[in-house]
Amino acid sequence: MLLKTILNRVAPQKGFVYGRVTLTTEGERPALEVEIEPRRGSRPVCSGCHRKRPGYDRLPPRRFEFVPLWQVAVLFVYAMRRVDCPKCGVVVEEVPWGDGKNHLTVAYRWFLAGWARRLSWQEVASAFHTTWEAVYRAVDHAVAWGLQRRSLSGIEALGVDEVQWQRGHNYLTLVYQIDAGARRLLWVGLDRTEESLRGFFRMLSDEAKASIRYLCSDMWKPYLNVLAREASGAIHVLDRFHIMQAMNEAIDEVRAEEARRLKREGYEPVLKHARWCLLKRPENLTKKQTVKLAELVKYNLRSVRSYLLREDFQRFWTYQYSGWAGRFLREWCARTMRSRIEPMKKVARTLRGHEALILNWFKARGTISAGVAEGLNNKVKLTTRRAYGFRTFHAVQIALYHSLGDLPEPEFTHKFC
Known part of the structure; x- marks a missing residue:
């Protein structure tokens, strides 16, 4: 089968025909050069107004890189025509396989973008003998195309969270759709300020805002302020994961301080190797950790009392009615405030200040899953870890x-990836 026959089957070009194919061995890699000519009698299309116009002249031949065949580069060679457009003036024609001054064909850009979802960008560049910059431009093209055509209507549940990016206190604000039938990344904002989150709501229409019924976030004050203003009619739920994470951080702080005190005062180092015994749930402990925890609870340690307070709080999530859950929450906070363990008292004060939002969990239970947002966050961290060379905000x-936006893609005669 001739290469022209394959190309006509998988990548037909309306108004153009494939011509002579030659194998060149110049440079580091062999390449198949495929000449393209306008179909006889066809008129060029203006790249400005997208209408057929009379031709003006032709430019020197250009090479456009197509999807490689058997690791051999495939290059389309075509002398672009200029058109004499009464509206746009003398401009270069529009061709179906490429756009602008980009030397990569549209099909090859989508091919690279497809692989960039599976591998790191550097690995894609190495596998297909191209550059990191070419893969970057391919992904940028795919994302821009998808963002222009995605639908933001009918979103009922949103999750808002932040992830650390690069070194130091650099953060990204992330907004997810966490409906039962659609889970995707909707927004990436730089930093975790009110302004960064407001950028998402400025993008939404009034109709899209009105359809939001549930919100899920952590206790970061700027997020709470924006969500209260922009989606006041939605039920706002504080993320269960972040509540328990705050308790674990308090326990770890108590354990570290107490371990240092015991060592300083010459006591037995009972808290050595005890960190995960106190942070993990009992059902997730190894046999060795279970034995260690059973030994620890015999001591009247602040770390153990903090652990027991956290385990007691787990009962909060088992209540069926928000009234009884609220009563339990207030009693738990009162007991914690009497514990004289400052990190745990800080958690109790935080929970008291957000009681209404915490109790909203019972109104939304069974409707949204806060764990979905955290699962997407883990994928975000995986993407950024794989991101060799992501030095700019736009790249990440x-x-x-x-990776996570579930963006639409165009229909092709043949899908290469």
Whole structure:
């Protein structure tokens, strides 16, 4: 079968025909050069107004890189025509396989973008003998195309969270759709300020805002302020994961301080190797950790009392009615405030200040899953860890949209990836 026959089957070009194919061995890699000519009698299309116009002249031949065949580069060679457009003037024609001054064909950009969802960008560049910059431009093209055509209507549940990016206190604000039938990344904002989250709501229409019924977030004050203003009619739930994470951080702080005190005062180092015994749930402990925990609870340690307070709080999530749950929450906070363990008292004060939002969990139970947002966050961290060379916000932004945005893609005669 001739290469022209394959190309006509998988990548037909309306208004153009494939011509002579030659194998060149110049440079580091062999390449198949495929000449393209306008179909006889066809008129060029203006790249400005997208209408057929009379031709003006032709430019020197250009090479467009197509999807490689058997690791051999495939290059389309075509002398672009210029058109004499009464509206746009003398401009270069529009061709179906490429756009602008980009030397990559549209099909090859989508091919690279498809692989960039599976591998790191550097691995894609190495596998297909191209550059990191070419893969970056391919993903940028795919994301821009998808963002222009995605639908933001009918969103009922939103999850808002932040992840650390790069070194230091650099954060990204992430907004997810966490409906039961649609889970995707909707927004990536730089930093975790009110302004960064407001950027998402400025993008939504009034109709889209009105359809939001549930919100899920952590206790970060700027997020709470924006959500209260922009989606006041929605039920706002504080994320269960972040509540328990705050307790674990308090327990770890108590354990570290107490371990240092015991060592300083010459006591037996009973808290050595005890960190995960106190942080993990009992059902997730190994046999060795279970034995260690059973030994620890015999001591009247602040770390153990903090652990027992956290385990007692787990009963909160088992209540069926918010009234009884609220009563339990207030009693738990009162007991914690009497414990004289400052990190746990800080958690209790935080829970008291957000009691209404915490109790909203019972109104939304069974409707949304806060764990979905945390699962997406883990995928975000995986994407950023794989991101060799992501030094700019725009690069990490398009990588996250590409991996987690569930963006639409065009229909092709043949899908290469």
